[in-house]
Amino acid sequence: MNHALSHSNRLDATFAALSDPTRRAILARLANGEVSVMDLAKPFSMSQPAISKHLKVLERAGLISGIKDAQKRLRKIEAKPLAEATEWLENYRKFWEGRFNQLDSLIEELKLSKQTSPKRKNKKGE
Amino acid sequence: MSFIGTLKVEAKGDRELVMTREFDAEKNLVFDCFTKPELIKRWLYGPDGWTLDVCEVDLRVGGKYRYVWMFLKDGSTMGAGGTYKEISGPDKLVHTESFDEPWYPGEALLTTTFVEKSGRTYVTINVLYETKEGRDLVIKSPMEGGASQSYNRLETLLNTITLEGKK
Numbered sequence: 215m216n217h218a219l220s221h222s223n224r225l226d227a228t229f230a231a232l233s234d235p236t237r238r239a240i241l242a243r244l245a246n247g248e249v250s251v252m253d254l255a256k257p258f259s260m261s262q263p264a265i266s267k268h269l270k271v272l273e274r275a276g277l278i279s280g281i282k283d284a285q286k287r288l289r290k291i292e293a294k295p296l297a298e299a300t301e302w303l304e305n306y307r308k309f310w311e312g313r314f315n316q317l318d319s320l321i322e323e324l325k326l327s328k329q330t331s332p333k334r335k336n337k338k339g340e
Numbered sequence: 341m342s343f344i345g346t347l348k349v350e351a352k353g354d355r356e357l358v359m360t361r362e363f364d365a366e367k368n369l370v371f372d373c374f375t376k377p378e379l380i381k382r383w384l385y386g387p388d389g390w391t392l393d394v395c396e397v398d399l400r401v402g403g404k405y406r407y408v409w410m411f412l413k414d415g416s417t418m419g420a421g422g423t424y425k426e427i428s429g430p431d432k433l434v435h436t437e438s439f440d441e442p443w444y445p446g447e448a449l450l451t452t453t454f455v456e457k458s459g460r461t462y463v464t465i466n467v468l469y470e471t472k473e474g475r476d477l478v479i480k481s482p483m484e485g486g487a488s489q490s491y492n493r494l495e496t497l498l499n500t501i502t503l504e505g506k507k
Contacts, residue, residue: 225476225479225480226476229351229354229476230354232351233351233352233353233354299351302479302480303349303350303351303479306349306357306478306479307347307348307349307359309387310347310349310359311347312386312387312388313383313384313385313386314345314347314361314363314383316382316383316384316385317363317373317383317384318345318363318364319383320373320379320382320383321363321364321365321369321370321373322364324365324369324373324379325365325369
């Protein structure tokens with residue numbers, strides 16, 4: 215990947231945008247389809263300007279975009295940058311998941327050997 | 341695919357990564373698997389083709405641990421270690437982590453908690469990096485397995501962050 219820099223800048227913007235619970239909730243809402251700014255503001259105990267501020271951050275990160283609509287200002291989610299961010303996390307997750315699956319197997323083994331072997335010293339009930 | 345729990349990984353704030361997973365055992369046993377060298381060696385050996393060659397644990401506050409992994413193919417090694425800051429077995433473990441060949445700046449502070457519910461143990465590992473750059477480097481390092489972009493993962497992320505947002 216040669217466009218690493220722009221890539222990592224994009225990633226930074228994505229994570230920064232995702233670091234706020236209100237913005238995450240907005241994204242989750244948009245994941246189900248396009249929503250107008252007015253409707254977006256409804257579930258939040260926040261003014262529309264405050265919501266608009268959050269939308270600007272999300273837009274700058276490329277996570278959402280506006281749709282030209284004469285009547286309402288619709289917003290929709292942009293999957294690509296978010297997918298990029300999830301891909302990085304997914305790599306990390308896969309790495310650890312492998313290890314933890316090995317731990318599952320070990321735990322099963324240990325539980326079996328506990329059942330079959332004579333009682334060893336076992337500190338319990340502290 | 342027959343794993344017990346699904347591993348969840350989230351970036352939190354600027355400098356943290358949080359991993360959560362459940363295991364089908366009581367916390368005493370899971371805690372042992374995280375702290376006893378003979379057990380650690382049997383699962384923390386990394387992706388296929390690696391072994392955990394050296395595993396030394398001095399489980400006291402101020403005590404150190406040391407891991408050295410070996411890549412079987414070419415015999416190359418990777419070492420890491422740190423110091424235990426807090427040990428409240430079998431509920432909580434706090435230790436630092438740094439690699440011999442630092443691939444992220446500074447050291448990380450790992451806080452691992454073990455919560456038992458109806459015979460299962462819920463493990464949360466919070467990794468706090470010294471810098472935002474360090475955290476991001478770790479996220480961005482190609483560990484293994486290229487992940488294909490899919491709406492499923494996007495959905496998973498969104499579900500995760502929605503749940504988190506409701507707290």
